[in-house]
Amino acid sequence: MLERVRFAPSPTGALHIGGLRTALFNYLYSKKNKGTFILRLEDTDQKRLVSGSEEYIEKSLKWAGITLDEGPSKGGPFGPYRQSERLRIYKEKVNLLLKSGKAYYAFDKTDTLSNLRLSYEQKGEVFKYDSSVRDNLDNSLNISQKEAEKRIKNEPYVIRIKVEKGKTKVKDLLRGEIIIDNSILDDKVLIKADGFPTYHLANVVDDYLMKITTVIRGEEWLPSLTLHKLIYNAFNWVAPKFVHLPLILKGNGKGKLSKRDAKIGGFPLFPINWKKEPGFKELGFTNSALINYLALLGWSKSSEKEIYTIDELVRDFKLSGLQKGGAKFDYEKAKWFNHQHLSLMNYDKFQSLYPDELSKLTLVYKNRTESIFDLVKGRFSLVNDFKNETDFFVDDPKEYDASIIKTLSEYNVIELITEIEKSINKNNLSNIKDELAAIAVRKKTPIKITMQILRVAIIGRLKGPDILLSLKILGKSVTLNRITSLKKFIKNNQ
Secondary structure, three states, X not given: OOOXXXXXXXXXXXXOHHHHHHHHHHHHHHHHOOOEEEEOEOOOOHHHOOOOHHHHHHHHHHHHOOOOOEEOOOXXXXXXXXXXXXXXXXXXXXXXXXXXXXXXXXXXOHHHHHHHHHHHHHOOOOOOOOOOOHHHOOEHHHOOHHHHHHHHHHOOOEXXXXXXXXXXXXXXXXXXXXXXXXXXXXXXXXEOOOOOEOHHHHHHHHHHHOOOOEEEEEHHHXXXXXXXXXXXXXXXXXXXXXXXXXXXXXXXXXXXXXXXHHHHHOOOOOOOOEOOEOOOOOOOOOHHHHHHHHHOOOEOOOOOOOOOOHXXXXXXXXXXXXXXXXXXXXXXXXXXXXXXXXXXXXXHHHHHHOHHXXXXXXXXXXHHHHHHHHHHOOOOOOHHHHHHHHHHHHOOOOOOOHHHHHHHOOOOHHHHHHHHHHHHHHOOHHHHHHHHHHHHHHOOXXXXXXXXXXXXXXXXXXXXXXXXXXXXXXXXXXXXXXXXXXXXXXXXXX
16 A cells, blocks of 8 residues: 555645655655555634634645645645535534444533533542543433524534544554543544534544545644544544654753744744744755754764765665654754754755855856855855855955954064055066965064965955865955055054
């Protein structure tokens, strides 16, 4: 049997990195097994829907390189893929449960149930709508079928699953078999008063009808596994395999990663921009690096290899490598992965992905832009840092590093700069290193000082790419102009 998996988010806001990781693991598993990856939107909670969320989810997946085989925009043989468009299907299926006695109508007023919960709470107990109380409550189990039919036409109601006494066996591929006593469960609502199904009913019905073979979802749904198995049993359906992914934790490992943690840490929680809030893309992450890092949060690879393309992840991914324990999110580690991916990227790939980053350089240097890219490659961890590394090729320094100017003031800087000017005027730039060494010897000055003078004149700071190779690209005229500008600056500020 070919594997069919689904990613089923609710369009109630932005897709966060935890959801993206869930989508990724589903995608990797489906492609590893030459199966089908489905996007299904679970929009049954109409009050919580957020405009633009559906489009955002699809854009995020597309940016991440996670392609759909079936989904709302893609279509497919098992649609519709929005739950709000499948209400007729849920009604048909829940009617089967009503006819078989596995579900029932409940007419209880909201106030009645609230008062019951309060009274139980006052006794230090928790109210559950279950077999111990259902015979004393206002539902179709306690009235004739004729009366029930009359009331459902005129009164609001919900439909609940009827949980029988006994035990239910469930299995999670990571945690093994679990046996739950049904006495701890309540008769959960399957159809709400607004006619929409609850997540639980819609989830099970859709997974069955869409022929999902393996459900890969977050650990937060593990407590719902028993209820879902009960619904499968009520329909006499065979349940799929289940895998519940570990949580993504704060950097210190104490609790689930939250929006507040991201704000404090200065990093995003979303893959791409959401309502003016920048995502990883806008901060300068490549999609390949983010996917690489997320894949290793909760999945143990069988080798020492750390840098993966998405095709390599597909090749190596196994469910057996998933961990039960939570995975700590480390933003600096994520940036390290981004640095690695950028360092491995060639000029043509960078140009195709980030043409705007190269536009000013290309305008000035044309076919020499590739040489500049190769010079700074490996020096920046974020795409957005590329311009900071290369700005001096286009613009003269607007300011000079004050701490370096202070250090240089201990030497006869003006004299040294004048010597450097004369040397460059007389010679070409190919032997500038030897000339700087000679000046250092003549003036009894450490060679690093003459190099620093040159670097500050050209870049404005000490950090930057190889200064001698940079000079060859900038040319003699620009080099001399910048040395002269530094000389004037020092004279004016002595």
